[in-house]
Ligand SMILES: Nc1ncnc2c1ncn2[C@@H]1O[C@H](COP(=O)(O)OP(=O)(O)O)[C@@H](O)[C@H]1O
């Protein structure tokens with residue numbers, strides 16, 4: 001049993017590492033893309049139909065590929081980048097490819113919530129597009145962006161567990177290897193419980209952080 | 219006025235959309251606003267007021283025509299030059315449009331930050347501005363913690379932080395209760411005097427114009443239908459649109475009919491006649507009652523402006539007496555058979 005606990009402990013660490021690492025990289029790509037979508041929108045501060053459509057279509061295509069298919073499909077890319085297709089490190093590649101477009105849409109919807117009138121007021125003060133993005137869109141959308149990040153993390157967490165099927169590491173791999181292939185229902189149940197608890201924790205932290213930063217609440 | 223105008227609109231046209239759904243919001247607008255004045259633009263909803271004021275800082279780019287502010291033709295400027303020019307044109311809105319995640323102080327700092335002022339300098343100036351609008355003690359409050367009037371004061375402080383020459387106000391008091399409206403109008407007037415900033419006031423309420431404006435343009439159906447000194451427009455509203463705004467809910471508007479002889483007399487007060495209870499005196503002198511169908515009169519600078527619509531008695535002799543009484547009293551009037559058009 002002690003052996004089992006050690007296994008779960010390692011799995012948990014691997015899962016957290018995969019999830020947070022992938023989410024961070026997904027934000028590095030998805031945040032600017034999401035902001036680009038808002039800025040170049042027909043009603044945006046710098047409409048650019050061609051750019052907006054092109055990026056939008058790429059995002060949609062990536063989002064419509066089921067993660068389990070993407071996982072197998074991008075294996076050559078994964079090998080090229082990571083040198084391997086198995087283990088938690090390798091899983092980061094498909095996770096990022098899948099999460100970045102998701103993050104872009106989340107960021108887009110958060111930034112679109114910023115009141116049009118506030119943006120116009122800042123334009124009337126002579127703000128440039130970059131200043132509006134950095135000083136208005138992002139700070140004003142912050143509470144919503146934080147909620148979005150919590151949702152993104154939990155989504156990536158779910159995907160990372162799925163990656164266990166094709167040799168990814170972490171809790172998902174344990175659930176598949178012990179719970180499914182060796183029909184150990186206790187292990188399976190334990191994995192589910194651990195995953196549920198982690199999701200709860202991230203949601204809770206996200207919710208609280210968001211409320212704390214939101215100055216619209218008295 | 220011999221001075222150079224600070225804002226000049228020449229042959230301005232703004233059309234939204236194209237083809238079937240095309241809307242002409244402004245058509246052939248020519249307008250000059252002079253330094254230091256408080257200029258009002260009034261019109262009913264949808265007349266094009268917001269579009270007009272938004273053309274003054276190019277939030278809306280006109281389809282045709284020229285916008286000259288402080289000697290610069292805005293439509294010819296590069297994007298960078300336009301951003302610079304906008305620093306000398308402040309603007310406030312009906313919805314305040316404050317940054318909700320910034321304190322009052324940081325909201326006022328915002329335009330200064332945009333200019334690249336240091337945090338220290340920005341805060342110093344922002345504190346001065348908050349004190350000017352009477353909110354020195356609320357600098358740490360977030361907009362959600364302020365009342366409507368206080369929010370508009372922060373917005374005014376923010377708009378004036380860069381020492382602009384012009385302040386554009388688009389329905390700035392329309393979301394406020396009457397008392398707060400008055401205090402904001404008084405503040406605008408005070409800032410106009412103290413800082414010399416030219417103020418352009420957009421509103422649908424005559425009482426706003428009456429309270430602070432020196433000149434007014436009446437905007438109706440994308441055109442300026444009347445323009446001049448406020449007192450002058452009050453005295454002789456030439457157009458139907460002007461009368462509708464000055465005497466809201468007039469009979470022309472409601473189209474209601476009144477029982478009785480069906481003959482009406484419209485008394486017109488244009489500030490010339492001495493202030494006295496004309497109708498009462500007339501009724502006493504002629505010994506016959508009249509029905510007051512509609513009345514809207516105002517005292518401005520001790521002079522009476524407005525209209526009273528009387529329904530006359532059926533008796534021709536009494537009517538004759540009443541008319542001669544009014545002639546003697548120096549009251550202008552028009553006789554009307556039918557009061558409602560259409
Ligand atoms: N962005 C826009 N797109 C299309 N039509 C518009 C737009 N802005 C204003 N309009 C139209 O232009 C006309 C004038 O609007 P506006 O200037 O807002 O009037 P006001 O401020 O006097 O109520 C209205 O018919 C309105 O529907």
Ligand SMILES: [Mg+2]
Pocket residue numbers: 267268269389
């Ligand atoms: Mg309007």
